[in-house]
Amino acid sequence: MREQPRVITQEILHILIKDTEPWLSCDDCFEMLDEYADRRLVDRDDAHTSMVTHLEACPACAEEAASLLALIANDE
Amino acid sequence: MSAEAAGASPGIRACDSDQTMTRIGADESARAQSATDTERDPEDWIVALSVEGPKRHHALRRLHALLLRAARHQVRRMDTLLDGAGPDVADELTHQAADEAMVALLAKLHTFQGRSRFTTWAYKFGILQAATAVRSHAWRTRQVVLDDSSVTVDLGPSVEEYAETADLARAVRRAIDETLTPHQRRIMLALLVDEVPIDVLAERLGTNRNALYKTLHDARVRVRADLTAAGFLRAASGKGNAR
Numbered sequence: 513m514r515e516q517p518r519v520i521t522q523e524i525l526h527i528l529i530k531d532t533e534p535w536l537s538c539d540d541c542f543e544m545l546d547e548y549a550d551r552r553l554v555d556r557d558d559a560h561t562s563m564v565t566h567l568e569a570c571p572a573c574a575e576e577a578a579s580l581l582a583l584i585a586n587d588e
Numbered sequence: 589m590s591a592e593a594a595g596a597s598p599g600i601r602a603c604d605s606d607q608t609m610t611r612i613g614a615d616e617s618a619r620a621q622s623a624t625d626t627e628r629d630p631e632d633w634i635v636a637l638s639v640e641g642p643k644r645h646h647a648l649r650r651l652h653a654l655l656l657r658a659a660r661h662q663v664r665r666m667d668t669l670l671d672g673a674g675p676d677v678a679d680e681l682t683h684q685a686a687d688e689a690m691v692a693l694l695a696k697l698h699t700f701q702g703r704s705r706f707t708t709w710a711y712k713f714g715i716l717q718a719a720t721a722v723r724s725h726a727w728r729t730r731q732v733v734l735d736d737s738s739v740t741v742d743l744g745p746s747v748e749e750y751a752e753t754a755d756l757a758r759a760v761r762r763a764i765d766e767t768l769t770p771h772q773r774r775i776m777l778a779l780l781v782d783e784v785p786i787d788v789l790a791e792r793l794g795t796n797r798n799a800l801y802k803t804l805h806d807a808r809v810r811v812r813a814d815l816t817a818a819g820f821l822r823a824a825s826g827k828g829n830a831r
Binding site: 518519520522524525527528529530531532533535537538539542545546547549550570571572575576579580582583584586587 | 657658661662665666703704705707708709711712715716719723753756757760761764776777780781782785786787797798801802804805808809811812815821
């Protein structure tokens with residue numbers, strides 16, 4: 513049983529009601545991630561709306577996308 | 589490089605004759621080429637990894653090196669989550685992630701369609717495995733509490749400060765309590781309020797990241813629909829459309 517009540521901060525409030533349409537699954541995000549990263553390396557504005565929406569709503573996928581971008585940028 | 593080292597027959601000095609010099613030169617060149625080949629990535633990864641033989645062994649070694657690089661990069665990025673763990677733990681997680689990424693990648697090799705560079709495609713496997721491993725390790729001793737009874741949500745001071753935001757927060761709390769299924773409520777609160785990493789929660793519940801994200805997405809749709817009906821959000825779908 514929880515000892516402390518949950519606290520909604522302003523940041524959490526916005527995350528709770530985030531619009532996650534258009535839908536993209538984590539699997540689809542992973543599927544598209546390499547192409548997304550290579551294209552972003554050339555053009556920072558080049559990205560699917562669904563991909564951007566997913567990355568804004570899924571911290572785990574967002575971390576992995578940022579990591580991949582950093583890694584391939586190091587290779588350049 | 590000595591003659592022996594260059595592959596010349598023992599006992600033959602490099603300066604014995606022009607013929608011997610030529611032979612040694614050819615041997616050195618062949619060895620140098622061989623060394624370069626060993627260090628170089630295959631030109632066509634898919635072919636190299638698909639056909640049995642020395643080229644495949646070489647490609648597998650190079651691929652594992654790529655995955656190690658990606659895993660190491662990821663573990664370093666998340667090293668604050670490993671606070672207190674020694675370098676041995678980070679090293680073990682790195683190598684384990686690279687090994688698991690190798691298995692996962694090879695199982696999906698046939699799906700590579702060349703829409704990105706192969707190295708970028710490969711890196712993402714190493715990054716995913718390493719990130720998952722670090723999160724799992726960081727949470728290994730932490731309990732995940734999933735309440736399915738009443739949801740107690742207190743408003744933080746920053747929310748109470750602003751009447752309009754406080755009204756929205758209370759509406760969100762009500763929507764969570766009244767419109768979500770117990771499962772949706774548990775998942776939403778665990779992921780978004782308690783900040784349990786999605787792959788950690790998936791592991792604890794015996795499910796996967798995809799399924800949990802779908803549950804979360806559906807919960808958000810329900811909450812947003814309720815807030816829209818109550819006049820807190822605009823009806824049209826758009827980003828940041830809280831009134």
